Amino acid sequence: MNPQDDYKIKETKPQLGERWPHGGARGGLWWTGSERITSTYDLVEQMYYLYVRVVKAKDLPTNPVSGSCDPYVExxxxxxxxxxxxxEKKTNPEWKQVFAFSKEKIQSSVLEVFVRDREMVGRDDYLGRVVFDMNEVPTRVPPDSPLAPQWYRLEDRKGESKLRGEVMxxxxxxxxxxxxxxxxxxxxAASVHGEGVFSVRSKVYVSPKLWYLRVNVIEAQDVESEDKSQLPQVFVKAQVGNQILKTKLCPNRTTNPFWNEDLIFVAAEPFEEQLVITVENKIAPSKDELVGRISLPLHVFEKRLDHRPVHTRWFNLERFGFGVLEGDRRKELKFSTRVHIRACLEGGYHVLDESTMYISDQRPTARQLWKQPIGILELGILSANGLLPMKIKDGRGCTDAYCVAKYGQKWVRTRTIVESPSPKWNEQYTWEVYDPCTVITLGVFDNCHLGTPASGPANDTRIGKVRIRLSTLETDRIYTHSYPLLVLQPSGLKKTGELQLAFRFTCLSLAHMVYLYSRPLLPKMHYLQPFTVSQVDSLRYQSMNIVASRLARAEPPLRKEVVEYMLDVDSHMWSMRRSKANFFRIVSLFSNLISMSKWLGEVCQWRNPITTVLVHVLFCILICYPELILPTVFLYMFLIGVWNFRLRTKIPPHMDTKLSWAEAVHPDELDEEFDTFPTSKAQDVVRMRYDRLRSVAGRIQTVAGDVATQGERFQSLLSWRDPRASSIFVGFCLFAAVALYVTPFKIVTLLVGLFLLRHPRFRSKMxxxxxxxFRRLPARADSML
Incomplete structure (x- = not known):
């Protein structure tokens, strides 16, 4: 079999359930205007479980020796x-715990519920039991109400006499x-004990709400250094958590320095860090003197949703052991350095905590600026097949796999299936979609925190990743495919298994979705007050760190290595493999031009006389009637788009190993790609030059990728990768062809020229x-490893 075929998506035909409603918190409810629609569980295979809810017990007998009872239920x-x-020491305990047994693995006709008393020495004391016949167990499926628990009298081992005590x-x-x-x-997960029990359950996480903190440092007054013989030359340092930014050194030595610089940080709600501002005097190239300091909680700053101006404030710096705002205790201060700043929390931006190529949420931070959702994404995480052993446990290889999906602010984590190379999750989740030109990311990991000894890494091991761009999906269609899990390792490309998914993108308003294609990609503030490239890179890195640290504090934690892998934290690092891949992406864009030149050469050489004669006739017609040039071009593109409609791909794109240059990569290039940054090589000079080269080459690689992305977006206009965008463009071509046919060419040329040369007053910054x-069109970057 061709190895390439093993890396391709395969269509599956799972036995999906009926549209039976789900009453739990994971499916939940979603809104469409004034309608309320219940989420369903029809994208997964229906799995049956025997549920046993142990609520409480009463009147349990005490131990005749100790006089107490330490009960538990088995x-x-x-x-x-x-x-x-x-x-401990409870005769009326309350457990409120549920046990679930998979029906596929049930091999007994009776269920036994034992109540035992834990003894310090010897085996546990038997208090009684309740036996249930499996044939008599009722079936309950939501939206049926929960089954009411009942009191059962405890029996002895033979089931003949009733003992003291009851269990609900x-x-x-x-x-x-x-x-x-x-x-x-x-x-x-019966083999998991202790704290590891909490890490095997399925959970939903929500990313923290992130804000940009903009601190405009304007000036300072009454700055004085310890050396009275010379004037100070100062700068301002601001710190929020681990983020530290500095202004430029004031060029003049003065007691009233002026900067007017913006320092931008990322902060997460609830605001736990404080803004610490220090004014420091440059005494020597490697020595700074602290002039003053002040610490301000973030909640005192205004939350700005648009570009309205923010008032400036003066703050007195701590120098004599206390700090005050302007106007407070001024009479007690003999001298105080003041700093003039303008600070606000900005929610009109979208805080980029993901790679811009795989962004999953384009809404601003402030919820007040959100629009109505345009669709619903439903995802069924079915199962995985052929997972490779990721660690050694009890002398044999095993994998404890779980899956993580991330879209927007919502992260979901399936339960962990212990010691199975073919885990079956069959869990379904839903997300509201506000923009179709977004990507959902799924990752499969090996759980290394189950509380059992194993020889392997302490971090959860990555098994593979899948990305799905929503704009490439047809609406209201159920996709069922098996995605290969591919991981690039220092030893080369490896397939670690397959992930089976079922998903559906439901459109709530087609008109609204089409309208979104003409709207700016990011919120308004990104264009009115744009960030620099270096600021965007720094803010994205800080956002990733904040999201990773906050999710790591959940219970169970979504660990840092998982979050970083899902957010592509290392996607901007340079590697020879990525550079080659982007270069050949650019080369492939010119293949059509090369084919066109070859075709023209064949026409000129009369290889096909009929074709050459037709070209001569068309050329003469266009020379005689130049007004037909543009209508003919648009009509030709319309016909190409209609012709390519039948050739459109029926499956969403996935990782392309050939496009990523992952199969033919040299081992030395892989060693370089997996090298640490900064490099771990021995010599200092080589390290310095090597790091500098990688930093510069990383930017070149990004530019090359951006160029390739623009060209691939042109190709996607008529390729139907995004059905809605191609429909819009094909319809526009037909309209343009008709409009240009009935409109004189000179008038069209005049209007276009006047529009391009219009006065700046009539131009918009948006x-x-x-x-x-064009920016919403899909590129092949989604298929890059």
Whole structure:
């Protein structure tokens, strides 16, 4: 078999469920105007589980020796055993815990619920049990109400006599749509104990709300150094958490320096850090003197949603042990350095915490500026096949796999399937879509934090990644495909398994979606007050760090290595492989021009006389009637677009190993790509030159990729990768062809010339609709490894 075929997407035909509603928190509810629609679980295979809810017990007997009772419940079904928490000295404990046993693995006809007393020495004391016949267990599927638990009298081992005490239990057969599913103890993870139990459950995470903090440092007054013989030459240093920025050194030595510089930080709600401003005097090239300092909580600053001006404020700096705002305790100060700043929290921007090539959310930070959603993305994470062993446990290779999906601010994490190369999750999630030109990212990882000894890395190991651009999907169509999981390692390209997905993009308003193609890609503030390239890179890096640190504080944590892999934290690092890939992307754009020149050469050489005669006739007609040139060109593009419609791809694009130059890469180039930054090479001179080369080459690589992206967007106009964009362009071509046919060519030329030469007063700072439409077109960057 061709190795390339093993790296391609394969269409699958899973047995998806009916449109049965899901009542849990993961599917939830979403809104379309005034309608309320219930999310369904029809994109996953229906899986049945035996649920056992242990609520509480009462009147349990005490130990005759100790006079107390330390009860817990053991639920046993065949070879599977689950235990509740143990309470000390309680005869009326409350557990409120749910156990889930997969129906596929049930090999017993009875379910036993034991109540035991934990003893310090010897085996645990038996208090009683309740036995359930599996044939008598009822079935419950939402939206049916939860099954009411009942009191059951404890029996002895023979089931003949009733013992003292009762236990409240509910037993039913349900599906993964049950509300109890996410928090239940699963038999698939029966070997996990201790703190590792919390890391096997499926969870939903929300990225922290990020704001830009803009600090405009204007000037300072009454700056005085310890050396009274010379005037100070100062600069201002501002710090928010781990972010430190400095102004330029004031060019003049003066007690009233002036800067008027913007320092921009990223801050996350709730605001835990403070803005620390220090004024420092440059005494020597490597020595600075602290002049004054002040620490300000971030909540005191105004939240700005647009480009309205913000008032400036004077702050007195701490020098004699306390700091005050202007007007407070001024009489107690004999002397105080003041700093004049303008600071605000800006929510009109979109805080870029992702690579701009794979952005999943283009809304501004401030919720007040959000528009209505234009669609719903439903994703069913079905299963994985053929996963390679990622670690060694008990002398054998194993994989404890879970899947993470990220779109917008919502992250989802499936439950961990322990020691299985073919895990089945069958979990479904939904997202509101505000812009179709966005990307959802899925990653598969090996859980290395289950509390069991294993020889392997301490961090969760990446197994593979999948990206899906929503604009390449047809609306209201269910896609069921198996995606190869590809990882580039120092030893070369490796396929680590396959991920089976089912997803559907539902359009709520086609007119609104088409209208979005003419709107700017990012919020308004990005164009009215744009950032520099270096500022964007720095802010994106800081945003990634903040998101990773906040999600790592959740329970269970979404660990830093997972977040960084999902956000492509190293996508802007230079490598020879990526540079080659981008270069050949550019070369491939000129292939059509080369083919056209060859065709013209064949026409000139009369290789096909009929074609040459037709070209001569067309050429003469266009010379005699030049007004037909533009209509003919647009009509020709319209016909090409209609012809290519039947050749459009039916599956969404995926990682292209040939495009990424991942198969023919040299081992030395891989060693260079996986080298640390800064480099870990031995010699200092080589390290300095090598790092400088990589930094410069990284920018060249980005520029080359941007050039390739623009050309590929031109190609996508008629390739139907984005069905809506191609439909808009083909329709425009037909309209333009008709309009230009009935309009004199001289008038068209005059209007176009006047429009291009219009006065700056009539120009807008916002991108034009054609420019916004073009920037929304898909490129092949989504298929890059």
């Amino acid at each position: 639920v046993k079904l065949g070879n599977y055993k689950g235990k509740t928490q143990r309470f 239990v509910a037993v039913w057969m349900g599906t993964q749509a049950d509300e109890a599913f996410p928090e239940a103890w699963h038999s698939d 991108p034009s609709p054609p420019s916004s439409f």
